[in-house]
Structures are given as C-alpha cells and as structure tokens.
Amino acid sequence: MSLPSPVPAPLAGPGPGAPGSGGTGHPGDPIDEVEALARLRQSDDPSLQYYAAWWLGRHRSRHPEAVPLLLCALRQRRPRDPGAGVEENAVARNAARALGKLGDPAAVDDLLASLDDEDDGLREAAARALGELRALRAVPVLQRRLASGPSGAGAVRSDSPRLHEPCEAMLEALGEIGVAEAPVLAVIEPFTAHERPLIRSAACRALLQLSGEPCWATELLQLLEHPQLQVRRAALMDLGAVGWRPALEPICRTLAENSLKLIALRGLVENGEHHEFQTEHTAVLQAMDALL
Amino acid sequence: MSTIAARIEAVQQAASAQALFVATRALAEADHGESIDPAAIRCLVEVLGFNNPGAAVAAVDGLIRLGSSAVDPLLTSLDPRNYGARAWAVRALAGIGDVRGLELLEEALATDVGPSVRRAAACGLGQLQLASLEAAERHQVRERALSALVAGCTDGEWVVRYAVAVGLEALGRRMEPLPQQRQRTLTALEALSRLELEPTPVVRLRARLAQQRLQEQKP
Known part of the structure; x- marks a missing residue:
C-alpha cells in the first residue's frame, strides 16, 4: 500500500499553506482554484500543470472545467524523454491521480485506456484511480494484465528494480472495486506467495476485502511484525483499508508511527461495516485517543 | 543499577x-x-x-x-x-499539562505545519492541570484553551479535528467549566458531529461520543 503523501513527490517543496512560501509564480506556492485551472489550461510549462493537477485532486475541486482539463492533461502523454525535466507523462500521472479523487465516472474511459500505456507509472496511477472510482469495467483489464502471475506480471524487470506490472496498485484496485467472483480471486491468489512482502500484503488485502475469509488476515497480521518498517506500514494501511476489526490489538502493538496507526484505526471504524466481527466502535476510539 | x-x-x-x-x-x-x-x-x-x-x-x-x-x-x-x-x-x-506550556500549545495548534504536532497540542489543551491555580487565573486559562480548541475545529486535517474533539471532551469533563463555557464546548462538538459540516466519519463519531459523555455529566 502506498503511503499518504501530502505533496507531489518529484516537485516536493513547501506544500500549500506552508509558512514562508509567499510570493507568486513558484509551482509550490499556495494557489486557489482559478489559478490551478489556469495553470492546467496552459501547456508551455508542464511543471505548472503538474502542480495544478495535484492541487485539483487534493482539494476535491467541483469546478465544471476540472475534469475536462484533467482528461486533456491525461491525453498529453508521449514517449518518455528523461532529459525533459517535468515531462508530460508526469503531468498525465498526476491527472490520473486527481481524476480518481474527483469521483466523476466520465473519467473511466480514458483511465481504462491508460491501463495499457507503456509508462508503468501511468498504469499504476490509472489502476489506483479506477479503484477509487469503483470502475467495474476495469476488472477484466486488470485481470488480463495480472494473469501471467508472479513469474510474469510480478517478475522484476531487467532494466530496473520495478516489476513488469505495477502489481501492488492493480491488486489493490481489484479489492477496492469489489467484484468477488472466482476468476478474479484466482488471478489474485498466486500473488500471496510473491517474494516481495508489499505484494503479498496487497494481494491478501484484496482477497480479504473480496472474500472476508480470515485466512487472508493471517499473513497481514504477520507482516505487522516484519523487520522492515516500510512493510509494517504497508500492512497497517492494508488492514485499515479492509477494516479488519480483529486487527485492533495487533495494530496498537505495531512498531510504527502513531500517525499511521491512527489512519489504520480510522479504517477499522469506517471500512469495517461489512464484516461479521463487530467490535464496539468505542474500543477503537479509545485506542485512537491513546495514540494522539 | x-x-x-x-x-x-x-x-x-x-x-x-x-x-x-x-x-x-x-x-x-x-x-x-x-x-x-x-x-x-x-x-x-x-x-x-x-x-x-x-x-x-x-x-x-x-x-x-x-x-x-x-x-x-x-x-x-x-x-x-x-x-x-x-x-x-x-x-x-x-x-x-502544566499551564506554563499554554502559550506554546495555543501557537502549535494554530500554526504548526505538522499535523502530528497540532494533534498533540489539541490533546494537551484539554489536559491542562488547574487545581493549584487561583480562581481568576483558572478561568482565564480555561477560556484561552477553549478558544484555541474551538478555532481548531476548522483545521484541514481530520486527525487534528479528531484530537480537538478529544481535547474538548477532556476540557469539559475535568475543568468544571461555567455554564457559558460548557455551552460553547457543546456547540463546537455539535459542529464536529454534523454530516454537512464534518466530512470524516470517525471525527463525527468521536464528537458524538464526547457530546454524550458531557451531557451525561451533571452540569
């Protein structure tokens, strides 16, 4: 599970509202909706578009021009050119992320097309966005891209430490969308034995969301005790996303930042309704109070 | 040893x-x-x-x-x-919880860039220890802590608003506030518990719990 990131990564500077970031014109400065739309509309400076796309998603813009402009930005992608600074592809990725947050089904067609883009970063952003949009039509495409399993889609590329497919995002999207049919479960299941713990975590999360079978929680609870902090954090976020109530005590015991435990516990309250395990909300709230 | x-x-x-x-x-x-x-x-x-x-x-x-x-x-x-x-x-x-920290806690809740710092400050404002203070000073400290928490209800981060609800409950429970302060506390919690004002379910839930507990308490 990717961690919450308040500032767009490649341009990480002062976020909106950070003190001392006065003045105008710098992509990291606080801006308003009108300015964000204007920056996205121009195409001379992709770095301004990049920040504008992020801004519109972060602030859940309801402006009628937001979605059309983001779709335009998504279509801006082109073959990668590493020397070009903030490339159009980075703008497209941020546009995809923002479209997931704005919740408009009008974005589904373009996001689906992006799932077959050659930029795996864009495929990743599109998969997450389609998950957030609960786009049923994404399920067959995601199934197809993951069908080759851990030794195909999940194999490490020869030119980088990345996998052939952004498996984590795609598995999580299948869990979010919620089609609990046997063929979908069958595509996800082999990834629970992937060599990378983050992929196992994503697969177990999806299966637990779809099937509610406690056996998939076992691996997630074990990952809360993994020696690497990054893995423990991912397992926290995944148990929260599922809303797995029996994880309350293990989450509280996990060696990780209170901020992340609080997000996981919030998930137990807000995402837990569909499970048979109904701990009193008060027990979770009490645990949250103790972490403040 | x-x-x-x-x-x-x-x-x-x-x-x-x-x-x-x-x-x-x-x-x-x-x-x-x-x-x-x-x-x-x-x-x-x-x-x-x-x-x-x-x-x-x-x-x-x-x-x-x-x-x-x-x-x-x-x-x-x-x-x-x-x-x-x-x-x-x-x-x-x-x-x-020492009142000498009040000013720093007020400032942190209002202006700190880190949500984890603002959330700690919100909690702390509810837990100031007043027993040893003169009545007039006690009143003043309560008033300032309450104002800081009421302002914190509009923080942009859910976890800070959650902590504000916890702080308001603690302030209301442990500080025997005057009827007027009690009303302001309950009004602030009411705003945090309403669907049309507070977008985060767990914050609404926590604010309702705080309201309930304060209302069960004898005014």
Missing part, C-alpha cells in the same frame, strides 16, 4: 541510533528518588533535537514522568530553527 550520571553519560556517548534509543530509554526510566537531577532533564531535552524519532519518543516519555520540573528547561532551551525539536517539546508539554 547505574546512577543517573552514568545514564546521562551513556546517552552522550551513544555511537549509533539504536544505542542512543536504548540509553535514552534507560535515562527516561531512571528513578530519581527525592530530588530530580537537572542534568538529566537537560540531557533528555537535548535528545529531542537529535533527529532520532525512537530516542525522541523515549525522551518525551521521560520528560512527562519528570513533570513540572521539566517545563522551564523545555521552554527555555527550544531552538526555534530546529523544527523537529520544537515538535517533540510540544508533545512533552502537552503530556505534562
């Missing part, structure tokens, strides 16, 4: 992040007996500035155990340029 001085030295000599954490925890848990060694407080305050989260958590716990004797060193030795150290100091002061 090693003496306080030996434990301070172990912190100062620690050669790795893990060693610093272990030594700080040992110092934080030390039994000071009748009189607290000011050097131990200084040492724990210093650890807050080392950019070692594990050790800082241990130091905060230790400073909270030492209570009001740690307040002055925390307030006077703060380096305004070291954001991390300031953030940990806010947590320590929030945990200690």
Whole structure:
C-alpha cells in the first residue's frame, strides 16, 4: 500500500499553506482554484500543470472545467524523454491521480485506456484511480494484465528494480472495486506467495476485502511484525483499508508511527461495516485517543 | 543499577541510533528518588533535537514522568530553527499539562505545519492541570484553551479535528467549566458531529461520543 503523501513527490517543496512560501509564480506556492485551472489550461510549462493537477485532486475541486482539463492533461502523454525535466507523462500521472479523487465516472474511459500505456507509472496511477472510482469495467483489464502471475506480471524487470506490472496498485484496485467472483480471486491468489512482502500484503488485502475469509488476515497480521518498517506500514494501511476489526490489538502493538496507526484505526471504524466481527466502535476510539 | 550520571553519560556517548534509543530509554526510566537531577532533564531535552524519532519518543516519555520540573528547561532551551525539536517539546508539554506550556500549545495548534504536532497540542489543551491555580487565573486559562480548541475545529486535517474533539471532551469533563463555557464546548462538538459540516466519519463519531459523555455529566 502506498503511503499518504501530502505533496507531489518529484516537485516536493513547501506544500500549500506552508509558512514562508509567499510570493507568486513558484509551482509550490499556495494557489486557489482559478489559478490551478489556469495553470492546467496552459501547456508551455508542464511543471505548472503538474502542480495544478495535484492541487485539483487534493482539494476535491467541483469546478465544471476540472475534469475536462484533467482528461486533456491525461491525453498529453508521449514517449518518455528523461532529459525533459517535468515531462508530460508526469503531468498525465498526476491527472490520473486527481481524476480518481474527483469521483466523476466520465473519467473511466480514458483511465481504462491508460491501463495499457507503456509508462508503468501511468498504469499504476490509472489502476489506483479506477479503484477509487469503483470502475467495474476495469476488472477484466486488470485481470488480463495480472494473469501471467508472479513469474510474469510480478517478475522484476531487467532494466530496473520495478516489476513488469505495477502489481501492488492493480491488486489493490481489484479489492477496492469489489467484484468477488472466482476468476478474479484466482488471478489474485498466486500473488500471496510473491517474494516481495508489499505484494503479498496487497494481494491478501484484496482477497480479504473480496472474500472476508480470515485466512487472508493471517499473513497481514504477520507482516505487522516484519523487520522492515516500510512493510509494517504497508500492512497497517492494508488492514485499515479492509477494516479488519480483529486487527485492533495487533495494530496498537505495531512498531510504527502513531500517525499511521491512527489512519489504520480510522479504517477499522469506517471500512469495517461489512464484516461479521463487530467490535464496539468505542474500543477503537479509545485506542485512537491513546495514540494522539 | 547505574546512577543517573552514568545514564546521562551513556546517552552522550551513544555511537549509533539504536544505542542512543536504548540509553535514552534507560535515562527516561531512571528513578530519581527525592530530588530530580537537572542534568538529566537537560540531557533528555537535548535528545529531542537529535533527529532520532525512537530516542525522541523515549525522551518525551521521560520528560512527562519528570513533570513540572521539566517545563522551564523545555521552554527555555527550544531552538526555534530546529523544527523537529520544537515538535517533540510540544508533545512533552502537552503530556505534562502544566499551564506554563499554554502559550506554546495555543501557537502549535494554530500554526504548526505538522499535523502530528497540532494533534498533540489539541490533546494537551484539554489536559491542562488547574487545581493549584487561583480562581481568576483558572478561568482565564480555561477560556484561552477553549478558544484555541474551538478555532481548531476548522483545521484541514481530520486527525487534528479528531484530537480537538478529544481535547474538548477532556476540557469539559475535568475543568468544571461555567455554564457559558460548557455551552460553547457543546456547540463546537455539535459542529464536529454534523454530516454537512464534518466530512470524516470517525471525527463525527468521536464528537458524538464526547457530546454524550458531557451531557451525561451533571452540569
């Protein structure tokens, strides 16, 4: 599970509202909706578009021009050119992320097309966005891209430490969308034995969301005790996303930042309704109070 | 068992992040007996500035155990340029609950860039200890803490608004506020519990729980 990131990564500077970031014109400065739309509309400076796309998603813009402009930005992608600074592809990725947050089904067609883009970063952003949009039509495409399993889609590329497919995002999207049919479960299941713990975590999360079978929680609870902090954090976020109530005590015991435990516990309250395990909300709230 | 001085030295000599954490925890848990060694407080305050989260958590716990004797060193030795150290100091002061920390807690909740610092400040504002104060000062402190928390209801981060609900409940329960203050507390909690005003379900739930508990309490 990717961690919450308040500032767009490649341009990480002062976020909106950070003190001392006065003045105008710098992509990291606080801006308003009108300015964000204007920056996205121009195409001379992709770095301004990049920040504008992020801004519109972060602030859940309801402006009628937001979605059309983001779709335009998504279509801006082109073959990668590493020397070009903030490339159009980075703008497209941020546009995809923002479209997931704005919740408009009008974005589904373009996001689906992006799932077959050659930029795996864009495929990743599109998969997450389609998950957030609960786009049923994404399920067959995601199934197809993951069908080759851990030794195909999940194999490490020869030119980088990345996998052939952004498996984590795609598995999580299948869990979010919620089609609990046997063929979908069958595509996800082999990834629970992937060599990378983050992929196992994503697969177990999806299966637990779809099937509610406690056996998939076992691996997630074990990952809360993994020696690497990054893995423990991912397992926290995944148990929260599922809303797995029996994880309350293990989450509280996990060696990780209170901020992340609080997000996981919030998930137990807000995402837990569909499970048979109904701990009193008060027990979770009490645990949250103790972490403040 | 090693003496306080030996434990301070172990912190100062620690050669790795893990060693610093272990030594700080040992110092934080030390039994000071009748009189607290000011050097131990200084040492724990210093650890807050080392950019070692594990050790800082241990130091905060230790400073909270030492209570009001740690307040002055925390307030006077703060380096305004070291954001991390300031953030940990806010947590320590929030945990200690001494009214001398009020101004820093108000400022942290209103302006700090870190949500984890604002959330600690919100909690701390609800836990200030007032028993030893004169009635007039007690009233003034309550008023300021309440105003700071009411303003915090519009914070942009859910976790801070959650902490504000917790702070308001604690303020309402432990401080026997005047009827007018009680009403402001309940009004603020009402706003945090309403669907059309508060977007985060868990915040609404926590605010409703706080409302319920305060209403069960005799005014």
